[in-house]
Amino acid sequence: xxxxxxxxxxxxxxxxxxxxxxxxxxxxxxxxxxxxxxxxxxxxxxxxxxxxxxxxxxxxxxxxxxxxxxxxxxxxxxxxxxxxxxxxxxxxxxxxxxxxxxxxxxxx
Amino acid sequence: xxxxxxxxxxxxxxxxxxxxxxxxxxxxxxxxxxxxxxxxxxxxxxxxxxxxxxxxxxxxxxxxxxxxxxxxxxxxxxxxxxxxxxxxxxxxxxxxxxxxxxxxxxxxxxxxxxxxxxxxxxxxxxxxxxxxxxxxxxxxxxxxxxxxxxxxxxxxxxxxxxxxxxxxxxxxxxxxxxxxxxxxxxxxxxxxxxxxxxxxxxxxxxxxxxxxxxxxxxxxxxxxxxxxxxxxxxxxxxxxxxxxxxxxxxxxxxxxxxxxxxxxxxxxxxxxxxxxxxxxxxxxxxxxxxxxxxxxxxxxxxxxxxxxxxxxxxxxxxxxxxxxxxxxxxxxxxxxxxxxxxxxxxxxxxxxxxxxxxxxxxxxxxxxxxxxxxxxxxxxxxxxxxxxxxxxxxxxxxxxxxxxxxxxxxxxxxxxxxxxxxxxxxxxxxxxxxxxxxxxxxxxxxxxxxxxxxxxxxxxxxxxxxxxxxxxxxxxxxxxxxxxxxxxxxxxxxxxxxxxxxxxxxxxxxxxxxxxxxxxxxxxxxxxxxxxxxxxxxxxxxxxxxxxxxxxxxxxxxxxxxxxxxxxxxxxxxxxxxxxxxxxxxxxxxxxxxxxxxxxxxxxxxxxxxxxxxxxxxxxxxxxxxxxxxxxxxxxxxxxxxxxxxxxxxxxxxxxxxxxxxxxxxxxxxxxxxxxxxxxxxxxxxxxxxxxxxxxxxxxxxxxxxxxxxxxxxxxxxxxxxxxxxxxxxxxxxxxxxxxxxxxxxxxxxxxxxxxxxxxxxxxxxxxxxxxxxxxxxxxxxxxxxxxxxxxxxxxxxxxxxxxxxxxxxxxxxxxxxxxxxxxxxxxxxxxxxxxxxxxxxxxxxxxxxxxxxxxxxxxxxxxxxxxxxxxxxxxxxxxxxxxxxxxxxx
Numbered sequence: 001x002x003x004x005x006x007x008x009x010x011x012x013x014x015x016x017x018x019x020x021x022x023x024x025x026x027x028x029x030x031x032x033x034x035x036x037x038x039x040x041x042x043x044x045x046x047x048x049x050x051x052x053x054x055x056x057x058x059x060x061x062x063x064x065x066x067x068x069x070x071x072x073x074x075x076x077x078x079x080x081x082x083x084x085x086x087x088x089x090x091x092x093x094x095x096x097x098x099x100x101x102x103x104x105x106x107x108x
Numbered sequence: 109x110x111x112x113x114x115x116x117x118x119x120x121x122x123x124x125x126x127x128x129x130x131x132x133x134x135x136x137x138x139x140x141x142x143x144x145x146x147x148x149x150x151x152x153x154x155x156x157x158x159x160x161x162x163x164x165x166x167x168x169x170x171x172x173x174x175x176x177x178x179x180x181x182x183x184x185x186x187x188x189x190x191x192x193x194x195x196x197x198x199x200x201x202x203x204x205x206x207x208x209x210x211x212x213x214x215x216x217x218x219x220x221x222x223x224x225x226x227x228x229x230x231x232x233x234x235x236x237x238x239x240x241x242x243x244x245x246x247x248x249x250x251x252x253x254x255x256x257x258x259x260x261x262x263x264x265x266x267x268x269x270x271x272x273x274x275x276x277x278x279x280x281x282x283x284x285x286x287x288x289x290x291x292x293x294x295x296x297x298x299x300x301x302x303x304x305x306x307x308x309x310x311x312x313x314x315x316x317x318x319x320x321x322x323x324x325x326x327x328x329x330x331x332x333x334x335x336x337x338x339x340x341x342x343x344x345x346x347x348x349x350x351x352x353x354x355x356x357x358x359x360x361x362x363x364x365x366x367x368x369x370x371x372x373x374x375x376x377x378x379x380x381x382x383x384x385x386x387x388x389x390x391x392x393x394x395x396x397x398x399x400x401x402x403x404x405x406x407x408x409x410x411x412x413x414x415x416x417x418x419x420x421x422x423x424x425x426x427x428x429x430x431x432x433x434x435x436x437x438x439x440x441x442x443x444x445x446x447x448x449x450x451x452x453x454x455x456x457x458x459x460x461x462x463x464x465x466x467x468x469x470x471x472x473x474x475x476x477x478x479x480x481x482x483x484x485x486x487x488x489x490x491x492x493x494x495x496x497x498x499x500x501x502x503x504x505x506x507x508x509x510x511x512x513x514x515x516x517x518x519x520x521x522x523x524x525x526x527x528x529x530x531x532x533x534x535x536x537x538x539x540x541x542x543x544x545x546x547x548x549x550x551x552x553x554x555x556x557x558x559x560x561x562x563x564x565x566x567x568x569x570x571x572x573x574x575x576x577x578x579x580x581x582x583x584x585x586x587x588x589x590x591x592x593x594x595x596x597x598x599x600x601x602x603x604x605x606x607x608x609x610x611x612x613x614x615x616x617x618x619x620x621x622x623x624x625x626x627x628x629x630x631x632x633x634x635x636x637x638x639x640x641x642x643x644x645x646x647x648x649x650x651x652x653x654x655x656x657x658x659x660x661x662x663x664x665x666x667x668x669x670x671x672x673x674x675x676x677x678x679x680x681x682x683x684x685x686x687x688x689x690x691x692x693x694x695x696x697x698x699x700x701x702x703x704x705x706x707x708x709x710x711x712x713x714x715x716x717x718x719x720x721x722x723x724x725x726x727x728x729x730x731x732x733x734x735x736x737x738x739x740x741x742x743x744x745x746x747x748x749x750x751x752x753x754x755x756x757x758x759x760x761x762x763x764x765x766x767x768x769x770x771x772x773x774x775x776x777x778x779x780x781x782x783x784x785x786x787x788x789x790x791x792x793x794x795x796x797x798x799x800x801x802x803x804x805x806x807x808x809x810x811x812x813x814x815x816x817x818x819x820x821x822x823x824x825x826x827x828x829x830x831x832x833x834x835x836x837x838x839x840x841x842x843x844x845x846x847x848x849x850x851x852x853x854x855x856x857x858x859x860x861x862x863x864x865x866x867x868x869x870x871x872x873x874x875x876x877x878x879x880x881x882x883x884x885x886x887x888x889x890x891x892x893x894x895x896x897x898x899x900x901x902x903x904x905x906x907x908x909x910x911x912x913x914x915x916x917x918x919x920x921x922x923x924x925x926x927x928x929x930x931x932x933x934x935x936x937x938x939x940x941x942x943x944x945x946x947x948x949x950x951x952x953x954x955x956x957x958x959x960x961x962x963x964x965x966x967x968x969x970x971x972x973x974x975x976x977x978x979x980x981x982x983x984x985x986x987x988x989x990x991x992x993x994x995x996x997x998x999x
Contacts, residue, residue, distance in 0.1 A: 025149040025174065035177020040184040066151040067144045 009033055010041045011085035011092060014074070017051065018082055019097040022071040042072060050078035123150050123168075123175035130178045135189035142185070146178050193511075194518070201519040211491060212523070215484045219527025219577075221883060222480030223569055224534030229473040229876075231535070231562040232542045233466050235555035236459050242377050242555075244315040248413040249454040250422065252282075254405060255447035260719075260804070264409045266392045266402040268445060269307075271437040272409075275429050278422035280414050283307035284407040285380065288388065289655065289854065290361035296347060300854055301361075303386035304378075310387065311338075311372075313412045321355040321370030328369075329389040336388065337366040341374040343385035361386075379458055379551060380408065396437075403443055410454065423451040458551045464952035465873040468626070471949070472880045475623045477569070479887045481577050482616045486891055488520060488581040489609050490898050499585050513582040520578025521571070528570035532558070535566070545875065547868035580608060606902070609895050610931060616891045617935025618942055620884040621972055625943040626950055627877035628964040629957055634870050636956035642694065642863070643795035643805070645734030648684075649859035650833040651692055654844060655822040656851055663819045667749075667812065669848060670823060674726055676843040677827060682836050685828040687732035688812065690724040692824040693797045694859075694866050704808060706765055707775040707785060720761055720806035721797055722778055724815045724823075730756070730792055732828050738762075740772040740790030749813040753786040756809040762791045764806075778808050783816060799866050801955050826859075833858040873953060885972070888935075889979040896928050896983040907987055908995025917988040924987045928980030929973070936969045 006014070009031075016027045028038050045051040051072045061068040074082065086092045127146045134142050150171060157163045205212045240246045252272075254262040269284045276282070285306040292299050304310075308324040317323055318338055328336050337359065339348075348354050358365045366388065378384050396402050413422055430445035439445065452460075459466075492499075499512055536558055543556050584605060654673065656666050670688055677686045704720045723729070727744045730737065738759055747754045755776065762771045775785040794805035812820060825844075829836045841853055857865075864871075900907070907920055947959040957964075 023149065023152075024145070025153055028174065028177075035174050036180030039177065039181040043181075043184065061148070064155055066155065067148040069148040069152055070145045 006081055006085045006088075008089055009037055010045065011082070011089050013038060013041050014045065014050065014078065014082045014085060015092050015095055017072055018074055018079070019095070022073060023069055024072075045078070046072070048077075048081075050075060050081050121154070123154075123171040126172065126175045127178055130175075130182050134182045134185055138185060138188065142182070146175065146181075150175060197515050197518045198522070200515065201522050204519060205522065208491070211487060212526075215487050215523050216526045216530060218480050218483050218487075218887065219524055219573065220530035220534055222477040223524075223528050223531030223566060223573070224538060225880070225883075226473045226477045226569060227531060227535040227558070227562055227566040228538030228542060229470055230565045231539055231558055232546070232556045233470055234561055234565075235552040236462065236550075237466060239555075239561070241379065241455055242375065245412075245415075246455065247453060248280075248415070249313060249315075250279075250411050250413060250419060250451050251454055251457040252409040252411060252426070253450040253452075254443070254445065255450060261450060262719075263405045264407050264449075265405055265443045266390075266407060267396045267437065267439065268443055268449075269407065269409055270394055270396060271439075272426065272429065274437070275434070276422075276425060278414055278417045278425050279411040281309040281312040282409065282411040283310040283313045284390065284409045285310060286390070286407050287381065288386075290386070292347075293360045293363075299347075301343070301386050302381070302383045303388070304381050304384045305390045306387050307390055310410075313410050314376075315412065316373065316376050318370030319373035320352075321368070323370060324387075324389055329391060331391055331393045333389060333391050335364055335366045336369045337361070338370040338372060338387045339368055340372050340378075340385040341376070344371045361388075377552065377554065379454065380410065382551075382554070403440055405443070419451055419453060423448075426451060462547075462550060462869060464950075465869055468950055468953055469873055469876050472623055472626065472877055475619050476880045476883055476887075477573075479616050479619050479623075479884050481573055482612050482619070483887050483891050483894075484523070485577050485580055486609050486612050486616075486894055488516075488577060489584060489605065489612075490894060492516075492581040492585050493605055493898070495585075512585060516582035516585060517575060517578045520581070521574035524570045524574030524577065527573075528566055531570075532563075532566055535562070545872060547872045548865065549869065584608065606895075606899065609898065613888075613891045613895045613931055614935040614938065616888045617932055617972065617976070618939035620881075620888040621936055621939025621968060622943045622946060623877070623884045624881045624968045624972065625939075625964055626947060627874070627881040628968050629947060629950060629954055629959065629961055630870070630874045630877055632957045632961060632964060633953065633955045634867065634874055637800050637867055637870065638863075640796065640800045642800060643735065643793055644693065645828075646859040646863055648829045648831070648833050649733075650827040650829055650836060650840065650856070651695070651824055651859055651862065652837075652840075652856040653692075653822055653824050653854050654688075654851060655854070666819050666821060669851070670726070670812065672847045673825070673844050676847050677825065677840055680836065680839045680843050682830045682839070683827055684830055685728065685732035687729040687826055688726040688823040689729055689826065690812070690820045690823055691721060691797075692826070692862075693795050694799065694862050695824070695855075704761075704806075705777045707777070720758075720778070720808050722815075723807060723809045724812045724820050725809055726812060729809065729826075732826055733795075734828075735795060736793040738791040738793060739770070740788070742790055742792070743809065743811055747811050747814060751814075753784055753810070753814045753816075754789040755786045756790045756792050757788055758805050758807040759791055759794045761806045761808070776808070778810070786810065786814075800863075833860075870953065870955075885975055888972070889975050892928055892931060892976050893979040893983065895931065896924060896980055897986075899927065900924060900983045900987045903987075904990060904995045907990050908992040911990065912992040912996060920988050920990075921984050924984035925977065925980050928976060928984070932973050932976035936972055939972075940965065940969065 012031050012033065013027055016031050019030075021027050021030045024035070024039060024042065027033075027042075028035055031038070042051065042053075046053055052075055053070050053072050055068040055070055058068055086096075124147060127143060127150065131139055131143045153174075154163070154171060157167050241249070243249060252264065254264045254268065264284065266284065269282065272279075273282050283306055285304045288303045288305045290301055290303060292301055306324075308326050308329040311317065311323050319341070321338070324336070324338065328334060339354075344350055344354060348357075354368050354371060357368050359368060360366075392402050411422075413419070427448040430448045433439055433444070502512065503509075539556060539558055543553060546553055546556075654670075656669055674686055674688060677683060725743065727747065728742070729735075730742050739762075740756075743754060743756060755778070757765075757771060757776075765771070766774065771788050771791055774788050776788065777783055777785050792809070795807065796802070797804060797807065812823070825840075827833070827836065827840055837856055841856075844851070844853055907923075910920065910923075911917075943965070944960060951959050
């Protein structure tokens with residue numbers, strides 16, 4: 001990706017993460033994009049340094065026995081890329097969440 | 109991470125099964141994390157749905173649909189797999205090669221030698237044997253020849269050509285041609301040009317149009333037609349500076365004015381006369397007067413088949429025409445087409461002479477390539493033995509066998525690529541060398557270069573070699589017993605390893621033997637050929653062709669000019685004798701054959717023609733050439749133009765026609781049917797005419813002044829000199845110019861040079877075989893050295909034990925030498941068997957030597973074994989220097 005422009009789908013996904021939808025399936029739900037688009041985009045964004053990924057705390061996962069999920073967060077370059085993308089795809093502005101609606105990563 | 113805690117329910121949940129299935133294609137090192145990510149999401153969602161009682165068929169299907177999205181994700185990860193591992197292997201391979209620079213250099217150089225040589229030879233052979241000729245639908249272009257006596261090929265007559273043009277329907281275009289060497293005068297230097305006189309449809313037969321101006325048409329090819337010419341691109345640029353206004357310009361050729369009507373394209377290759385720069389219509393008389401030049405066998409015929417007509421069909425049609433003469437085309441008996449006509453494709457015709465030599469050379473270079481491969485395989489095996497420990501540890505740490513094999517193949521491909529790159533550089537030099545050394549008659553010599561096809565060949569060969577050379581060592585490495593390798597570092601489990609190396613060396617020696625035997629046979633052939641007596645004295649003989657051109661020459665003045673020229677040359681100091689002849693033996697273009705009718709034909713049918721070469725000579729020709737007189741007398745000045753026509757015949761002709769009687773006084777007639785009878789006054793020794801190898805020696809000699817049919821306008825001058833022939837050339841030219849300064853003198857060479865030229869293609873093939881044989885010998889020797897050296901290293905302890913137990917140094921030496929000798933002898937025996945079967949492929953190139961010549965088959969093995977013993981010497985000496993104390997101590 002690098003210096004090139006971000007595609008619309010990727011911008012949407014970036015915006016979703018910025019809005020607090022940090023888990024893969026949540027992004028799929030909120031953006032309406034299929035898993036085959038979202039996951040490769042997440043990996044590309046991670047490779048480009050716009051996102052970082054982490055496993056959620058094991059204690060939370062072990063409570064309801066399931067493996068820990070992976071969540072993604074925006075980095076600084078990610079925020080810059082997002083603001084660039086918003087300038088290009090101006091409809092995205094309207095989807096930006098207000099501060100109080102941002103959920104926390106460790107919600108179960 | 110509790111991944112398996114739900115394994116009981118695992119298989120009832122299809123979405124998780126699907127993830128497991130798709131996970132198979134994810135690169136191994138990413139797989140665990142990837143599966144966890146997907147399974148976590150799916151299980152989380154499933155748990156949520158179960159909590160809300162929403163887990164029904166539809167939602168389960170939704171889960172399955174989501175898990176299907178994992179497939180694209182897995183696909184996206186594929187490039188990571190190959191990239192990382194392959195680059196790792198590549199980097200590792202490069203490091204390994206750099207760590208052992210000696211090995212790498214030797215291997216790369218050996219491969220470069222093999223790849224470079226084979227690419228160079230391929231680029232020489234490709235334009236001639238494989239590529240189609242540079243004309244549209246080149247396979248339709250055919251050459252048509254007449255049949256002489258004994259089935260030899262003969263030039264056609266114009267009469268035959270006219271008949272075919274009118275009666276045959278198989279050809280789109282038919283054309284005849286002959287050589288033409290006009291002298292161009294004008295503003296620049298007078299120059300003798302190489303050219304052709306052709307029919308109007310000549311260029312149509314090739315399918316190439318002039319790039320400028322127009323082609324000939326039928327109105328140009330009439331008896332008193334316009335004097336027009338088409339020139340080549342080469343000539344246009346060289347002499348006329350590529351001036352666009354050349355069309356319509358007039359040239360002074362042989363004191364006539366010709367108008368330039370066209371220029372051929374630069375890419376046009378005139379295969380039938382590659383040095384021809386100018387063409388003009390033949391303008392022969394279609395009324396076909398009997399005994400005119402229209403009935404002389406001196407033309408070559410080329411034709412382009414109609415689409416859909418095959419060569420065979422054309423041949424049959426021509427045979428039918430040949431057997432059914434019609435009154436409009438009355439044929440003299442010597443142009444009666446009794447045996448039909450020969451129709452061959454142009455490509456076959458042009459390449460048939462050189463094909464056996466080229467195929468042989470290709471075979472030789474492939475042998476060299478094979479030997480180089482075997483050598484490098486052995487090197488890799490030796491290296492593999494050294495790296496046993498490394499691979500054992502890697503296997504212990506979990507490397508799959510396939511991975512190790514891939515690693516080694518990448519290394520060998522790397523070696524091959526480096527070898528290929530260096531080889532291309534070598535090939536470039538090789539190609540230049542080939543073009544410089546190539547025999548003059550090599551067709552399409554201008555097309556020999558490193559082009560796309562050669563690169564493709566080099567690439568294919570490099571890839572194939574890279575894989576082939578690496579395969580055996582790779583398989584060997586992965587067959588090791590892991591446990592043993594990690595523990596021990598020497599002796600045991602060498603067995604299989606060494607056996608492979610020894611077998612490969614034996615193969616190497618066998619291949620080298622085949623190559624050397626072939627070279628030996630060619631060498632002996634050449635020696636035999638050069639030992640043949642040509643029938644005349646070839647030393648100190650200067651030869652050149654003198655032509656009378658221009659208006660001022662009729663029959664009378666031509667004779668006078670040559671007579672004066674002869675006188676002038678005889679007066680040059682250092683000249684012992686001089687003479688003129690219409691054809692020069694061993695000059696490469698003897699085509700003046702005639703039917704000879706004998707008045708009394710004691711053998712055979714009076715109508716049957718005996719074909720013989722006609723020599724119109726000056727008096728004392730045989731003395732000047734050193735042709736011995738067998739019976740009767742030689743021609744001399746007393747045989748005047750008005751006197752009794754006297755001829756000499758060759759010994760072979762005398763023997764075949766007059767086996768029991770004296771030919772002197774008998775009469776024959778050479779030439780037209782109603783010409784005068786000529787009396788045989790002498791029999792002279794046989795002279796090799798077309799080449800040393802061909803035994804066609806029938807000849808009739810007659811004085812130029814007594815030959816009535818026409819006057820030879822170009823004659824060969826032969827000068828016997830006291831000292832070095834070449835040094836007298838300027839003086840002889842000066843003498844000729846003093847008689848008439850305008851008459852061109854061409855094709856000057858000494859007879860010895862001509863002899864060398866006539867064996868040029870054999871010597872070319874021999875040179876290549878010798879070079880390859882030398883390379884093969886060196887490679888085989890280094891192969892033996894390598895194997896024995898490795899063997900001595902492996903057996904250090906054993907030798908130490910022997911020495912400690914009382915063996916003499918001498919015995920150790922003998923031990924190693926015996927081992928080497930065994931290898932060499934096995935290789936020699938196998939090689940002899942292989943050579944026995946394959947040298948028969950060389951038969952066409954051999955002369956006077958059988959394909960299983962015992963002398964060669966005995967001498968070459970001796971040579972090989974000697975070289976092998978020399979190669980064994982160093983390792984054997986090293987073995988004797990082993991200190992038992994050190995050897996026993998080192999484990």
